[in-house]
Amino acid sequence: MGRENNVLHRRSDYLKIIAMVTMAMDHIAFYFLPYSSTSYIIMRMIGRIAFPIFAYFIAMGYKDTSDLNRYILRMGIFALAAQIPFYFFVHKVFYLNVMFTFTLALIMLKLFDKKNYLWFALIFLADFLKMDYGAYGLIIILIFHVFSEEKIKIYVYLLILTFVYSSLNVMQYGAFSIRLYTQVLCVMALPLIYRDFPALRINKYISYLFYPVHIGIIVLIGNLIR
Template identity: 25%
Template structure:
Protein backbone atom coordinates (compact mmCIF):
# COMPACT_ATOMS: atom_id res chain seq x y z
CA UNK A 1 0.00 0.00 0.00
CA UNK A 2 2.90 2.36 0.75
CA UNK A 3 4.24 1.75 -2.78
CA UNK A 4 0.87 2.77 -4.23
CA UNK A 5 0.88 5.93 -2.13
CA UNK A 6 4.34 6.85 -3.41
CA UNK A 7 3.44 6.04 -7.03
CA UNK A 8 0.48 8.42 -7.09
CA UNK A 9 2.13 11.07 -4.89
CA UNK A 10 -0.64 10.87 -2.31
CA UNK A 11 0.26 13.23 0.57
CA UNK A 12 1.28 11.63 3.84
CA UNK A 13 -0.47 12.49 7.10
CA UNK A 14 0.75 13.29 10.59
CA UNK A 15 -1.09 12.01 13.67
CA UNK A 16 -2.53 15.51 14.06
CA UNK A 17 -3.89 15.41 10.51
CA UNK A 18 -5.56 12.07 11.23
CA UNK A 19 -7.06 13.52 14.41
CA UNK A 20 -8.56 16.40 12.42
CA UNK A 21 -9.98 13.96 9.86
CA UNK A 22 -11.41 11.70 12.61
CA UNK A 23 -13.04 14.63 14.37
CA UNK A 24 -14.48 16.00 11.12
CA UNK A 25 -15.97 12.61 10.23
CA UNK A 26 -17.46 12.32 13.72
CA UNK A 27 -19.16 15.72 13.37
CA UNK A 28 -20.55 14.65 10.00
CA UNK A 29 -21.94 11.52 11.67
CA UNK A 30 -23.56 13.48 14.48
CA UNK A 31 -25.04 16.07 12.10
CA UNK A 32 -26.48 13.29 9.99
CA UNK A 33 -28.00 11.41 12.90
CA UNK A 34 -29.58 14.53 14.39
CA UNK A 35 -30.74 16.38 11.29
CA UNK A 36 -30.63 14.02 8.28
CA UNK A 37 -31.33 10.51 9.62
CA UNK A 38 -32.55 9.26 6.22
CA UNK A 39 -29.41 10.33 4.34
CA UNK A 40 -27.03 7.35 4.43
CA UNK A 41 -23.87 9.17 3.33
CA UNK A 42 -23.59 10.97 6.68
CA UNK A 43 -23.55 7.70 8.61
CA UNK A 44 -21.29 6.00 6.04
CA UNK A 45 -18.66 8.71 6.43
CA UNK A 46 -19.17 8.68 10.16
CA UNK A 47 -18.31 4.97 10.35
CA UNK A 48 -14.72 5.85 9.43
CA UNK A 49 -14.23 8.00 12.52
CA UNK A 50 -14.09 5.52 15.38
CA UNK A 51 -11.32 3.27 13.99
CA UNK A 52 -9.26 6.44 13.55
CA UNK A 53 -9.90 7.46 17.16
CA UNK A 54 -9.07 3.90 18.22
CA UNK A 55 -5.75 4.14 16.37
CA UNK A 56 -5.05 7.56 17.92
CA UNK A 57 -5.78 6.16 21.39
CA UNK A 58 -3.38 3.27 20.76
CA UNK A 59 -0.76 5.77 19.61
CA UNK A 60 -1.42 7.86 22.71
CA UNK A 61 -0.88 4.84 24.97
CA UNK A 62 2.32 4.00 23.12
CA UNK A 63 3.93 7.43 23.23
CA UNK A 64 2.52 9.12 26.34
CA UNK A 65 5.06 9.99 29.00
CA UNK A 66 2.43 9.73 31.74
CA UNK A 67 -0.29 7.12 31.25
CA UNK A 68 -2.10 8.25 34.42
CA UNK A 69 -2.48 11.83 33.15
CA UNK A 70 -3.59 10.56 29.77
CA UNK A 71 -6.31 8.42 31.33
CA UNK A 72 -7.25 11.19 33.75
CA UNK A 73 -7.91 13.59 30.85
CA UNK A 74 -10.02 11.03 28.98
CA UNK A 75 -12.12 10.17 32.03
CA UNK A 76 -12.56 13.75 33.27
CA UNK A 77 -13.70 15.02 29.88
CA UNK A 78 -15.87 11.94 29.57
CA UNK A 79 -17.63 12.89 32.81
CA UNK A 80 -18.04 16.50 31.66
CA UNK A 81 -19.44 15.36 28.30
CA UNK A 82 -21.82 12.69 29.56
CA UNK A 83 -24.88 14.88 30.42
CA UNK A 84 -24.80 16.49 26.96
CA UNK A 85 -24.10 13.18 25.26
CA UNK A 86 -27.05 11.58 27.07
CA UNK A 87 -29.42 14.23 25.74
CA UNK A 88 -28.14 13.84 22.17
CA UNK A 89 -28.27 10.05 22.40
CA UNK A 90 -31.88 10.12 23.58
CA UNK A 91 -32.89 12.44 20.74
CA UNK A 92 -31.31 10.06 18.20
CA UNK A 93 -32.25 6.66 19.63
CA UNK A 94 -35.08 7.43 22.10
CA UNK A 95 -33.32 5.29 24.70
CA UNK A 96 -31.09 5.74 27.77
CA UNK A 97 -27.56 6.52 26.66
CA UNK A 98 -24.36 4.53 26.86
CA UNK A 99 -21.17 6.00 28.29
CA UNK A 100 -19.61 8.23 25.66
CA UNK A 101 -16.60 7.50 23.44
CA UNK A 102 -14.07 8.99 25.86
CA UNK A 103 -14.84 6.24 28.38
CA UNK A 104 -14.51 3.69 25.57
CA UNK A 105 -11.09 5.05 24.64
CA UNK A 106 -9.98 5.09 28.27
CA UNK A 107 -11.01 1.46 28.74
CA UNK A 108 -9.21 0.55 25.53
CA UNK A 109 -6.02 2.27 26.66
CA UNK A 110 -6.16 0.39 29.98
CA UNK A 111 -6.64 -2.86 28.06
CA UNK A 112 -3.59 -2.21 25.87
CA UNK A 113 -1.40 -1.30 28.83
CA UNK A 114 -2.49 -4.39 30.79
CA UNK A 115 -1.69 -6.71 27.87
CA UNK A 116 1.81 -5.23 27.74
CA UNK A 117 2.41 -6.29 31.33
CA UNK A 118 2.34 -10.00 30.44
CA UNK A 119 4.27 -12.12 27.95
CA UNK A 120 1.91 -15.05 27.53
CA UNK A 121 -0.37 -14.82 24.47
CA UNK A 122 -3.00 -16.74 26.40
CA UNK A 123 -2.94 -14.19 29.22
CA UNK A 124 -3.13 -11.34 26.70
CA UNK A 125 -6.16 -13.02 25.14
CA UNK A 126 -7.84 -13.49 28.53
CA UNK A 127 -7.16 -9.85 29.46
CA UNK A 128 -8.82 -8.64 26.26
CA UNK A 129 -11.78 -10.96 26.85
CA UNK A 130 -12.07 -9.68 30.40
CA UNK A 131 -12.16 -6.05 29.30
CA UNK A 132 -14.64 -6.90 26.57
CA UNK A 133 -16.97 -8.14 29.31
CA UNK A 134 -16.32 -4.97 31.32
CA UNK A 135 -17.16 -2.88 28.24
CA UNK A 136 -20.52 -4.63 28.04
CA UNK A 137 -21.23 -4.24 31.75
CA UNK A 138 -20.30 -0.54 31.80
CA UNK A 139 -22.21 0.04 28.55
CA UNK A 140 -19.50 2.16 26.97
CA UNK A 141 -20.16 3.39 23.44
CA UNK A 142 -19.67 0.56 20.96
CA UNK A 143 -19.16 -1.87 23.85
CA UNK A 144 -17.03 -4.94 23.16
CA UNK A 145 -16.85 -4.27 19.42
CA UNK A 146 -15.14 -0.92 20.03
CA UNK A 147 -12.86 -2.47 22.64
CA UNK A 148 -11.65 -5.01 20.09
CA UNK A 149 -11.06 -2.23 17.54
CA UNK A 150 -8.88 -0.27 19.96
CA UNK A 151 -6.82 -3.33 20.83
CA UNK A 152 -6.37 -4.31 17.18
CA UNK A 153 -5.17 -0.79 16.43
CA UNK A 154 -2.44 -1.25 19.03
CA UNK A 155 -1.05 -4.23 17.09
CA UNK A 156 -1.89 -2.96 13.61
CA UNK A 157 0.15 -4.51 10.80
CA UNK A 158 -1.14 -3.67 7.34
CA UNK A 159 1.14 -6.26 5.81
CA UNK A 160 -0.21 -9.09 7.92
CA UNK A 161 -2.96 -11.31 6.52
CA UNK A 162 -3.71 -12.48 10.08
CA UNK A 163 -4.35 -8.92 11.25
CA UNK A 164 -6.68 -8.23 8.33
CA UNK A 165 -8.49 -11.50 9.01
CA UNK A 166 -9.21 -10.42 12.58
CA UNK A 167 -10.07 -6.82 11.68
CA UNK A 168 -12.51 -7.68 8.89
CA UNK A 169 -13.72 -10.94 10.43
CA UNK A 170 -14.80 -9.55 13.78
CA UNK A 171 -16.70 -6.70 12.09
CA UNK A 172 -18.59 -9.16 9.91
CA UNK A 173 -19.31 -11.27 12.99
CA UNK A 174 -20.72 -8.36 14.98
CA UNK A 175 -22.77 -7.15 12.01
CA UNK A 176 -24.29 -10.64 11.75
CA UNK A 177 -24.86 -11.16 15.50
CA UNK A 178 -26.28 -7.70 16.20
CA UNK A 179 -28.07 -7.37 12.84
CA UNK A 180 -26.31 -4.05 12.25
CA UNK A 181 -26.70 -2.14 9.01
CA UNK A 182 -24.35 -2.81 6.09
CA UNK A 183 -22.92 0.70 6.57
CA UNK A 184 -20.82 -0.67 9.44
CA UNK A 185 -18.63 -2.31 6.79
CA UNK A 186 -17.42 1.11 5.66
CA UNK A 187 -15.38 1.38 8.87
CA UNK A 188 -12.87 -0.93 7.21
CA UNK A 189 -11.99 1.89 4.77
CA UNK A 190 -10.55 3.91 7.66
CA UNK A 191 -7.41 1.80 7.43
CA UNK A 192 -6.64 3.50 4.10
CA UNK A 193 -6.31 6.78 6.02
CA UNK A 194 -4.09 5.20 8.67
CA UNK A 195 -1.89 3.82 5.87
CA UNK A 196 -1.01 7.43 4.97
CA UNK A 197 0.57 8.05 8.39
CA UNK A 198 4.09 9.41 8.00
CA UNK A 199 5.32 8.50 11.47
CA UNK A 200 5.25 12.09 12.76
CA UNK A 201 3.04 13.56 15.48
CA UNK A 202 2.56 16.95 13.83
CA UNK A 203 1.06 19.83 15.78
CA UNK A 204 0.45 19.06 19.43
CA UNK A 205 -2.95 20.06 20.67
CA UNK A 206 -5.42 18.94 23.32
CA UNK A 207 -8.32 20.77 21.65
CA UNK A 208 -10.13 17.47 21.07
CA UNK A 209 -11.09 17.16 24.71
CA UNK A 210 -13.09 20.41 25.16
CA UNK A 211 -14.26 20.45 21.56
CA UNK A 212 -15.98 17.09 21.96
CA UNK A 213 -18.62 18.28 24.48
CA UNK A 214 -18.68 21.72 22.84
CA UNK A 215 -19.71 20.46 19.40
CA UNK A 216 -22.32 18.14 20.95
CA UNK A 217 -23.70 21.03 22.97
CA UNK A 218 -23.96 23.28 19.91
CA UNK A 219 -25.70 20.58 17.85
CA UNK A 220 -28.07 19.86 20.75
CA UNK A 221 -29.04 23.53 21.09
CA UNK A 222 -29.66 23.81 17.34
CA UNK A 223 -31.79 20.67 17.38
CA UNK A 224 -33.85 21.87 20.35
CA UNK A 225 -34.26 25.31 18.80
CA UNK A 226 -35.46 23.84 15.51
CA UNK A 227 -37.84 21.52 17.33
CA UNK A 228 -39.31 24.40 19.36
CA UNK A 229 -39.62 26.58 16.27
CA UNK A 230 -41.47 23.83 14.36
CA UNK A 231 -43.93 23.36 17.24
CA UNK A 232 -44.92 27.01 17.35
CA UNK A 233 -48.46 27.75 16.16
Protein backbone atom coordinates (compact mmCIF):
# COMPACT_ATOMS: atom_id res chain seq x y z
CA MET A 1 0.00 0.00 0.00
CA GLY A 2 2.83 2.38 0.85
CA ARG A 3 4.47 1.80 -2.52
CA GLU A 4 1.19 2.51 -4.34
CA ASN A 5 0.79 5.80 -2.47
CA ASN A 6 4.37 6.74 -3.35
CA VAL A 7 3.73 6.06 -7.05
CA LEU A 8 0.55 8.16 -6.88
CA HIS A 9 2.44 11.09 -5.35
CA ARG A 10 5.20 10.88 -7.98
CA ARG A 11 2.62 10.71 -10.74
CA SER A 12 0.65 13.59 -9.28
CA ASP A 13 3.61 15.93 -8.84
CA TYR A 14 4.77 15.58 -12.43
CA LEU A 15 1.21 15.80 -13.68
CA LYS A 16 0.64 18.98 -11.70
CA ILE A 17 3.49 20.65 -13.56
CA ILE A 18 2.26 19.38 -16.94
CA ALA A 19 -1.27 20.54 -16.17
CA MET A 20 -0.13 23.97 -14.99
CA VAL A 21 2.13 24.56 -18.00
CA THR A 22 -0.45 23.47 -20.57
CA MET A 23 -3.15 25.50 -18.81
CA ALA A 24 -0.93 28.58 -18.88
CA MET A 25 -0.28 28.07 -22.61
CA ASP A 26 -4.01 27.82 -23.22
CA HIS A 27 -4.75 30.99 -21.26
CA ILE A 28 -1.93 32.96 -22.88
CA ALA A 29 -3.27 32.07 -26.32
CA PHE A 30 -6.83 32.95 -25.29
CA TYR A 31 -5.85 36.35 -23.92
CA PHE A 32 -3.18 37.54 -26.34
CA LEU A 33 -3.41 35.80 -29.72
CA PRO A 34 -5.78 36.34 -32.67
CA TYR A 35 -8.51 33.69 -32.73
CA SER A 36 -7.70 32.58 -36.28
CA SER A 37 -3.91 32.46 -35.93
CA THR A 38 -1.98 29.19 -36.18
CA SER A 39 -0.24 29.87 -32.87
CA TYR A 40 -3.60 30.32 -31.17
CA ILE A 41 -4.93 27.02 -32.49
CA ILE A 42 -1.78 25.05 -31.62
CA MET A 43 -1.50 26.44 -28.09
CA ARG A 44 -5.17 25.86 -27.38
CA MET A 45 -4.88 22.32 -28.73
CA ILE A 46 -2.04 21.67 -26.28
CA GLY A 47 -4.11 23.30 -23.57
CA ARG A 48 -6.79 20.61 -23.93
CA ILE A 49 -4.50 18.36 -21.89
CA ALA A 50 -4.87 20.41 -18.72
CA PHE A 51 -8.49 19.96 -17.66
CA PRO A 52 -8.63 16.12 -17.70
CA ILE A 53 -5.51 16.05 -15.53
CA PHE A 54 -7.04 18.44 -13.01
CA ALA A 55 -10.28 16.44 -13.18
CA TYR A 56 -8.29 13.32 -12.35
CA PHE A 57 -6.75 15.10 -9.35
CA ILE A 58 -10.18 16.04 -8.05
CA ALA A 59 -11.46 12.47 -8.35
CA MET A 60 -8.34 11.00 -6.71
CA GLY A 61 -8.21 13.76 -4.09
CA TYR A 62 -11.79 12.96 -3.15
CA LYS A 63 -10.84 9.32 -2.57
CA ASP A 64 -7.64 10.09 -0.67
CA THR A 65 -8.62 13.02 1.55
CA SER A 66 -8.96 12.45 5.27
CA ASP A 67 -11.30 15.43 5.67
CA LEU A 68 -13.64 15.97 2.74
CA ASN A 69 -15.42 18.98 4.21
CA ARG A 70 -12.11 20.74 4.73
CA TYR A 71 -11.09 19.87 1.17
CA ILE A 72 -14.33 21.36 -0.16
CA LEU A 73 -13.91 24.49 1.97
CA ARG A 74 -10.32 24.98 0.83
CA MET A 75 -11.29 24.63 -2.83
CA GLY A 76 -14.16 27.06 -2.32
CA ILE A 77 -11.93 29.67 -0.70
CA PHE A 78 -9.45 29.53 -3.57
CA ALA A 79 -12.36 29.72 -6.02
CA LEU A 80 -13.53 32.96 -4.41
CA ALA A 81 -10.00 34.39 -4.45
CA ALA A 82 -9.52 33.44 -8.10
CA GLN A 83 -12.75 35.06 -9.21
CA ILE A 84 -11.33 38.59 -9.05
CA PRO A 85 -8.50 38.09 -11.58
CA PHE A 86 -10.75 35.73 -13.55
CA TYR A 87 -13.31 38.50 -14.08
CA PHE A 88 -10.67 40.75 -15.64
CA PHE A 89 -9.51 37.77 -17.71
CA VAL A 90 -12.87 36.93 -19.32
CA HIS A 91 -14.72 40.23 -18.72
CA LYS A 92 -17.92 38.40 -17.84
CA VAL A 93 -19.67 39.21 -14.58
CA PHE A 94 -21.78 36.05 -14.41
CA TYR A 95 -19.15 33.48 -15.31
CA LEU A 96 -17.46 31.46 -12.57
CA ASN A 97 -13.89 30.14 -12.69
CA VAL A 98 -13.05 26.45 -12.84
CA MET A 99 -12.28 26.19 -9.12
CA PHE A 100 -15.99 26.67 -8.48
CA THR A 101 -16.54 23.76 -10.85
CA PHE A 102 -14.12 21.65 -8.80
CA THR A 103 -15.82 22.67 -5.55
CA LEU A 104 -19.21 21.66 -6.90
CA ALA A 105 -17.72 18.43 -8.25
CA LEU A 106 -16.53 17.39 -4.78
CA ILE A 107 -20.03 17.97 -3.41
CA MET A 108 -21.45 16.00 -6.34
CA LEU A 109 -19.16 13.02 -5.63
CA LYS A 110 -20.16 13.07 -1.97
CA LEU A 111 -23.86 12.95 -2.90
CA PHE A 112 -23.21 10.32 -5.57
CA ASP A 113 -21.54 7.96 -3.10
CA LYS A 114 -24.38 8.47 -0.62
CA LYS A 115 -26.84 7.57 -3.41
CA ASN A 116 -28.47 10.96 -3.02
CA TYR A 117 -29.82 11.75 -6.47
CA LEU A 118 -29.38 15.47 -5.94
CA TRP A 119 -25.93 14.85 -7.45
CA PHE A 120 -27.66 14.76 -10.83
CA ALA A 121 -29.15 18.22 -10.27
CA LEU A 122 -25.68 19.63 -9.58
CA ILE A 123 -24.63 18.76 -13.13
CA PHE A 124 -27.33 21.06 -14.47
CA LEU A 125 -26.54 23.63 -11.77
CA ALA A 126 -22.98 23.92 -13.08
CA ASP A 127 -24.32 25.11 -16.44
CA PHE A 128 -27.04 27.26 -14.90
CA LEU A 129 -24.46 29.12 -12.79
CA LYS A 130 -22.18 29.41 -15.83
CA MET A 131 -19.20 27.67 -14.31
CA ASP A 132 -16.14 27.12 -16.48
CA TYR A 133 -16.46 23.70 -18.17
CA GLY A 134 -19.91 23.39 -16.57
CA ALA A 135 -21.77 20.09 -16.79
CA TYR A 136 -19.13 18.71 -19.15
CA GLY A 137 -16.44 19.21 -16.52
CA LEU A 138 -18.47 17.61 -13.74
CA ILE A 139 -19.21 14.55 -15.85
CA ILE A 140 -15.50 14.10 -16.66
CA ILE A 141 -14.72 14.11 -12.94
CA LEU A 142 -17.53 11.62 -12.34
CA ILE A 143 -16.11 9.35 -15.05
CA PHE A 144 -12.71 9.32 -13.32
CA HIS A 145 -14.42 8.62 -9.99
CA VAL A 146 -16.63 5.77 -11.19
CA PHE A 147 -14.17 3.98 -13.45
CA SER A 148 -10.95 4.87 -11.64
CA GLU A 149 -8.22 2.72 -13.25
CA GLU A 150 -10.41 1.23 -16.01
CA LYS A 151 -8.49 2.99 -18.75
CA ILE A 152 -10.40 1.72 -21.78
CA LYS A 153 -13.76 2.76 -20.35
CA ILE A 154 -12.39 6.19 -19.48
CA TYR A 155 -11.05 6.63 -23.03
CA VAL A 156 -14.37 5.57 -24.57
CA TYR A 157 -16.63 7.59 -22.30
CA LEU A 158 -14.42 10.67 -22.49
CA LEU A 159 -14.47 10.52 -26.30
CA ILE A 160 -18.24 10.05 -26.41
CA LEU A 161 -18.84 12.84 -23.92
CA THR A 162 -16.52 15.21 -25.76
CA PHE A 163 -18.12 14.44 -29.11
CA VAL A 164 -21.59 15.17 -27.67
CA TYR A 165 -20.33 18.34 -25.96
CA SER A 166 -18.64 19.57 -29.14
CA SER A 167 -21.69 18.76 -31.26
CA LEU A 168 -23.94 20.71 -28.90
CA ASN A 169 -21.48 23.58 -29.11
CA VAL A 170 -21.74 23.55 -32.90
CA MET A 171 -25.54 23.44 -32.74
CA GLN A 172 -25.60 26.32 -30.27
CA TYR A 173 -23.52 28.62 -32.45
CA GLY A 174 -24.97 27.41 -35.75
CA ALA A 175 -21.56 26.73 -37.32
CA PHE A 176 -18.54 24.50 -36.91
CA SER A 177 -16.40 25.72 -34.05
CA ILE A 178 -12.69 25.13 -33.53
CA ARG A 179 -13.74 23.37 -30.32
CA LEU A 180 -15.15 20.51 -32.38
CA TYR A 181 -11.62 19.72 -33.51
CA THR A 182 -9.58 20.68 -30.46
CA GLN A 183 -11.58 19.52 -27.44
CA VAL A 184 -11.35 15.87 -28.49
CA LEU A 185 -7.59 16.16 -27.96
CA CYS A 186 -8.27 16.08 -24.23
CA VAL A 187 -7.77 12.30 -24.47
CA MET A 188 -4.04 13.02 -24.93
CA ALA A 189 -3.97 13.56 -21.18
CA LEU A 190 -4.84 9.95 -20.41
CA PRO A 191 -1.48 8.33 -21.35
CA LEU A 192 0.17 10.91 -19.09
CA ILE A 193 -2.23 10.25 -16.22
CA TYR A 194 -1.54 6.52 -16.25
CA ARG A 195 2.21 6.77 -16.66
CA ASP A 196 4.60 6.43 -13.70
CA PHE A 197 7.08 9.31 -13.59
CA PRO A 198 10.39 9.65 -11.70
CA ALA A 199 10.14 11.05 -8.20
CA LEU A 200 9.35 14.74 -7.86
CA ARG A 201 7.68 16.50 -4.94
CA ILE A 202 6.14 19.98 -4.87
CA ASN A 203 4.09 21.73 -2.21
CA LYS A 204 0.39 20.89 -2.63
CA TYR A 205 -0.62 24.54 -2.40
CA ILE A 206 1.39 25.48 -5.49
CA SER A 207 -1.30 24.16 -7.83
CA TYR A 208 -3.99 26.00 -5.85
CA LEU A 209 -2.10 29.28 -5.99
CA PHE A 210 -0.94 28.90 -9.57
CA TYR A 211 -4.43 29.29 -11.00
CA PRO A 212 -5.30 32.77 -9.66
CA VAL A 213 -1.70 34.00 -9.76
CA HIS A 214 -1.00 33.12 -13.39
CA ILE A 215 -4.31 34.60 -14.52
CA GLY A 216 -3.53 37.77 -12.58
CA ILE A 217 -0.09 37.99 -14.21
CA ILE A 218 -1.55 37.51 -17.70
CA VAL A 219 -4.11 40.27 -17.09
CA LEU A 220 -1.45 42.59 -15.66
CA ILE A 221 0.90 42.07 -18.60
CA GLY A 222 -2.00 42.57 -20.98
CA ASN A 223 -2.86 45.91 -19.41
CA LEU A 224 0.77 47.02 -19.54
CA ILE A 225 1.33 46.28 -23.22
CA ARG A 226 -2.02 47.36 -24.62
